[in-house]
Each structure stands twice: as structure tokens, then as C-alpha cells.
Amino acid sequence: MRCTCLRLPVRCTQTGADTNRQAQTGPKGEILKEIMNKDLPEILQDFALSSKRVTILTGAGISAESNIPTFRGPEGYWTIGSREYHPQEMATYSMFIQKPEEVWKWYLYRLGVCRKARPNPAHLALVEMERLFNDRFTLITQNVDNLHIQAGNSLEKTFQIHGNIFYMRCANECSSNIYPLPEDISGKVKGEDLTPEEQILLRCPDCGERSRPHVLWFDEAYNEKYYHYHSSLEVAGQTELLLIVGTSGTTNLPNQVVWEVKNHEGIIIDVNVEENPFSNLALSCSRGYFIKESSSTAIPLLLEVFAKCLPSS
Ligand SMILES: [Zn+2]
Numbered sequence: 001m002r003c004t005c006l007r008l009p010v011r012c013t014q015t016g017a018d019t020n021r022q023a024q025t026g027p028k029g030e031i032l033k034e035i036m037n038k039d040l041p042e043i044l045q046d047f048a049l050s051s052k053r054v055t056i057l058t059g060a061g062i063s064a065e066s067n068i069p070t071f072r073g074p075e076g077y078w079t080i081g082s083r084e085y086h087p088q089e090m091a092t093y094s095m096f097i098q099k100p101e102e103v104w105k106w107y108l109y110r111l112g113v114c115r116k117a118r119p120n121p122a123h124l125a126l127v128e129m130e131r132l133f134n135d136r137f138t139l140i141t142q143n144v145d146n147l148h149i150q151a152g153n154s155l156e157k158t159f160q161i162h163g164n165i166f167y168m169r170c171a172n173e174c175s176s177n178i179y180p181l182p183e184d185i186s187g188k189v190k191g192e193d194l195t196p197e198e199q200i201l202l203r204c205p206d207c208g209e210r211s212r213p214h215v216l217w218f219d220e221a222y223n224e225k226y227y228h229y230h231s232s233l234e235v236a237g238q239t240e241l242l243l244i245v246g247t248s249g250t251t252n253l254p255n256q257v258v259w260e261v262k263n264h265e266g267i268i269i270d271v272n273v274e275e276n277p278f279s280n281l282a283l284s285c286s287r288g289y290f291i292k293e294s295s296s297t298a299i300p301l302l303l304e305v306f307a308k309c310l311p312s313s
Pocket of ligand 1: 170171172173174175204205206208209285
């Protein structure tokens with residue numbers, strides 16, 4: 001089957017060597033054609049028609065387009081008594097041991113924000129991308145907001161490497177079971193206490209002891225059991241095309257994934273509204289690209305290219 005999708009009119013800005021591989025922001029609609037500059041269409045075509053693997057690495061940027069803040073800034077500040085705590089203090093095992101109810105209240109406040117959010121066009125395009133690529137597809141996400149799963153990506157193909165705040169597990173590790181938060185647990189506003197009923201609902205269903213949010217905290221390490229650590233690195237080693245979406249590489253595992261793909265000279269495309277360490281890294285690769293654009297604009301376009309190359313099932 002001959003692919004015709006890459007015969008779309010292409011406008012290139014050739015004001016310098018780097019601009020050939022860096023799409024510029026501009027009026028919506030125009031931007032999409034800008035992305036398809038120079039050799040990228042041919043590379044995407046060759047990739048789509050191969051049997052090689054694609055990995056998507058997502059971070060806070062894609063969720064921000066669904067109005068979920070990073071919670072690393074002021075949205076995540078939390079007042080206990082007369083002291084204000086920062087997210088880097090709240091999201092720790094150490095804080096959970098000292099003030100478990102406050103940590104739960106903070107997560108239930110975040111839960112309330114996430115429950116109101118809906119997947120955006122980038123999330124939906126990634127669902128379709130999973131369907132198109134099937135066993136060639138893996139989604140590695142740093143986001144704990146459940147939006148990829150809500151959109152329709154499968155749990156099997158989605159590695160939630162920082163956990164998911166819609167789930168809890170035993171704080172005493174009586175088992176490695178992971179449970180959805182009970183439906184009667186409500187999202188909180190800042191300062192709102194847990195009810196006695198909620199305190200009971202937040203106990204481990206297996207042993208009755210305290211449960212904890214199913215998330216990776218700042219003072220904890222990645223592992224395979226909860227966070228797909230080894231699986232992510234294994235997939236990275238097999239990845240021909242890495243699509244980085246809305247993350248700038250501030251955490252360890254995503255960095256390892258990106259460097260693994262760079263080291264075996266895979267294709268790296270970074271989609272981000274601003275320059276960041278990953279965009280610079282991508283542009284340092286022989287087959288690396290930086291699309292300076294919102295994910296909800298850029299990802300559906302990339303999907304469109306792939307969809308025209310691949311037979312729909
Ligand atoms: Zn337990």
C-alpha cells in the first residue's frame with residue numbers, strides 16, 4: 001500500500017539549520033503544516049510501515065491542557081496549623097508517617113480537581129494511536145490523574161510510573177494489592193477534614209490498617225511491582241520512535257528512557273509549548289525534532305499521518 005499522507009503541502013521555514021527541525025508556533029491551523037517540514041514526513045512514513053515500536057512519554061503538560069495544575073507550584077501548597085508546606089514536603093513517605101490524615105486530605109483535594117477534568121484531544125489521539133499500533137505501542141506516563149485511562153488507553157499498555165491518585169494500597173504492605181478509592185470518598189476543598197466514615201473507608205480492605213495513596217513519593221524509589229521500572233527501561237531499549245509530550249525531564253526514570261533511545265539512535269520527537277532539556281536533547285540527535293506546540297494541537301496531527309499510513313483494523 002502506498003502512503004499518500006505525506007504528500008500534504010508543506011511549508012518550511014529555512015532561516016537557519018536548526019529551524020528545519022524545529023516547528024514554530026503560529027496561528028492554529030498553519031502550525032500543523034509547519035510540523036511536517038523537511039525529512040520528518042518521510043521518517044514517520046518509514047516508521048509507520050515498519051514493525052518497530054513506538055513509545056509515548058507524557059508529563060504534566062498534557063494534563064495542563066485539561067486544566068490540571070502540576071501541584072508543584074502554589075496550587076499544591078498546603079497549610080497545617082500556622083505553617084505552609086510545599087508539595088515536595090507533602091508528597092513524601094516521611095510526611096505520611098508523621099501526618100497521615102493531612103497527606104490524605106491533600107490527595108483528596110487533588111482528587112477533587114482531577115475528578116472534574118476530562119481528557120483533551122491529545123489524550124484521545126493517543127487512544128487511537130494505541131489502536132493503530134497495537135503491540136508496537138507503549139505509553140509511559142508521569143501523570144497520576146488517570147486521564148489516559150479515562151480516555152481509553154489500556155492498563156496493559158499504560159505504564160503509570162508515578163502511580164494513580166484514584167487508587168490506594170496498604171501502608172503496611174500486607175499485600176501488593178491496589179484498590180480503587182471507594183466511591184463514597186469525596187474530593188476535598190482546602191482545609192476540609194476527613195469524616196469518620198471516610199477514615200474507615202480509607203483503611204486497607206485486607207488487614208484493616210491504614211492505606212496510602214498509590215503514588216510514588218519524592219523520598220521513595222521506583223520499582224517494578226508498582227511503577228513498571230524495569231518494564232519501562234526494557235521498552236525504551238526496543239523503542240524506534242519516542243514521542244515526548246509535555247515533560248521536561250525532571251525525574252529519573254523518564255530521563256533514563258529518553259537517554260536510552262538517544263543512545264541507540266532512535267527517532268525522538270519532543271512536543272512542548274516551551275523549550276526544555278528534552279527539546280535540546282532531541283535537537284542534538286540525528287533524527288530528533290522539537291515541535292513547539294500544545295499537545296492537543298500536535299498529537300492529533302501526528303495521529304493523522306500515522307492513520308493514513310496504516311490500515312485501520
Ligand atoms: Zn493491609
